[in-house]
Amino acid sequence: MEKVRLGIVGVGNISQLNVPGYLEHPGCDVVALCDAKVERARELAKTWGVPKVYGSLDDLLADDGIDAVEILTPTFLHAEHVVAAARAGKHVSCQKPIANSVEEARRMVRACADAGVTFRVTENCCYYPPLERARQLVADGAIGTPTVIRVKTVVGHTESEFQASVDPEGYIWRFDERSPGGHLFDDVMHKYAMAMWLVGEDVTSVQAVVRKGRLFFEAPMVALLEYARHDLLGIMEVEHAPGMFIESDWFGADEFFEIQGTDGFVWVTRLSGRLHDLPPLVLRSGRETRVESDLDDRYEVSFARAAAGFVDGLLSGTQPDLSPTAALKTLQLAFAVYLASNEHRPVDPRSIEGAVSPPWWPKKPAELIEDVMALGLMPEEMPPVDEGSPFAGLT
Ligand SMILES: NC(=O)c1ccc[n+]([C@@H]2O[C@H](COP(=O)([O-])OP(=O)(O)OC[C@H]3O[C@@H](n4cnc5c(N)ncnc54)[C@H](O)[C@@H]3O)[C@@H](O)[C@H]2O)c1
Structure with a gap:
């Protein structure tokens, strides 16, 4: 492969940090964006100069002009999306955490190995x-x-x-x-x-x-x-x-x-x-x-270097960090x-196989409202996130 033709799946909050490194890399062409909110993908495609936009992952995966995907969807969708991408023969980079359970993560690793595609988990650290x-x-x-x-x-x-x-x-x-x-x-x-x-x-x-x-x-x-x-x-x-x-x-x-x-x-x-x-x-x-x-x-x-790490790994045929084994551990x-x-x-x-949660998880809406009140945030003040918000610092 001389140049990686990349599709980005999910252009929510973290895409602002994650995508620029791919756009700047001389060995990569970002050829498509995909988001369930297709209007958001269209707007960003204009800003970033990306030629194609898809509203569904299946459509993006059917595109033969795409070699690899960066999965930026919510974590609970990682397993479904990575397995589908592997079965379509695309190399995969997927944001941390790898998945919602160890069983899901093992399934993803197996699907990528069976398809003979590179799989890495994006760990910008x-x-x-x-x-x-x-x-x-x-x-x-x-x-x-x-x-x-x-x-x-x-x-x-x-x-x-x-x-x-x-x-x-x-x-x-x-x-x-x-x-x-x-x-x-x-x-x-x-x-x-x-x-x-x-x-x-x-x-x-x-x-x-x-x-x-x-x-x-x-x-x-x-x-x-x-x-x-x-x-x-x-x-x-x-x-x-x-x-x-x-x-x-x-x-x-x-x-x-x-x-x-x-x-x-x-x-x-x-x-x-x-x-x-x-x-x-x-x-x-x-x-x-x-x-x-x-x-x-x-x-x-x-983030820019993490993007470059994936592209360079594909171009040189080496495994970029994090390896699926390290992500699973x-x-x-x-x-x-x-x-x-x-x-x-x-x-x-x-x-550990499966998943483990704290005993109180997930919190009931009444508890979340109590937290909001205790922190001095009225519900209507929550969006947009502003100074003093406890939402600050969520990564
Ligand atoms: N490296 C970091 O520091 C870092 C920071 C934030 C988030 N993350 C990880 O990145 C992932 C995304 O986080 P986020 O904060 O951007 O979430 P987000 O909810 O803001 O964005 C997710 C995007 O995926 C889209 N989407 C949902 N279902 C889809 C589908 N079926 N097909 C296509 N698009 C779909 C949503 O419309 C949304 O635009 C998570 O796994 C998160 O843990 C990593």
Whole structure:
């Protein structure tokens, strides 16, 4: 293949971040957009100069002028859409989370393998330059042998143009029975992926306490991870701080990653937000502390590079990140956190088949209204999302 002819399926909220990288890539032609809301697809096709528009996935998949698809539909549709694309012989990139259950994910992997097409799950964090650099430093031995990885996520509020323009409809399916969980199944999926990808080790046991938060938040949450290598542990924490402002051009969330090793540590101090007035990466190695201020730490760059990763993988015949195996392990880790908390016991993520939800999930409409009132948001103020909204930071 000399050039990838790509179709985009689903042009909702995340398409603003996800599509530009494909439009810019010299090895890719975005030849079609598809959305159940065909008018939205038509408008975006005009803006982006995309020649064809489809209102149904079947029609797009019947188009012989398309080699590959990027699936940007709601997570509960990923299995159906990826299997259909594979059967039509298209290479597939699909947004995280891979699917709503381990069984669905296995079915998707099998369909792609049977069809002989490439399948990767879009995990933009793998392409965020500071995280990529941290992984490289760890692999090169700059901190010795990693001993503890710590990943903190805090969701506050922000005033970004992007956040204000988010279509609230994109959150309805995240709040109801079409999703097995809330924020931990959504944004935190990125952090579960990083907990393994940064150190190149699998998690073998999880202990966790997950508290019921407001709206779809499951916070505070603290998890303790054991890895296949006995002397490596992980700590993950998630907090909801709706009254805290976070500087961001995108979502009102902030992340902090620390990998401690026998000879030093590496910090990545941001992702979508810029809460800390620190360089994006700090390395302590032996006696020396080095900061890497020249790394491109713009969140949007991770999406452009993720798009390029898929195209380059297809052109070179190599598997782009995340591999389906890594995405499946990430999904199992997410469910293991729920199960460990539900049953107050350590859980091996590899034992999980199916899906796990918190006991209160999904919340009843009356509870959601109570949350809205408690947060000082009248229902009619919810759309559009604005400053101070607890919807800020949903990724
Ligand atoms: N990498 C990230 O940081 C990130 C951020 C946000 C969302 N995501 C993931 O991207 C996916 C989409 O999220 P979103 O926020 O853009 O959701 P969204 O609801 O805003 O957009 C989904 C789009 O799919 C369309 N759609 C629904 N059913 C369809 C069908 N059968 N055929 C064609 N189009 C259909 C909808 O009309 C909508 O335009 C989710 O899996 C989500 O987890 C990833």
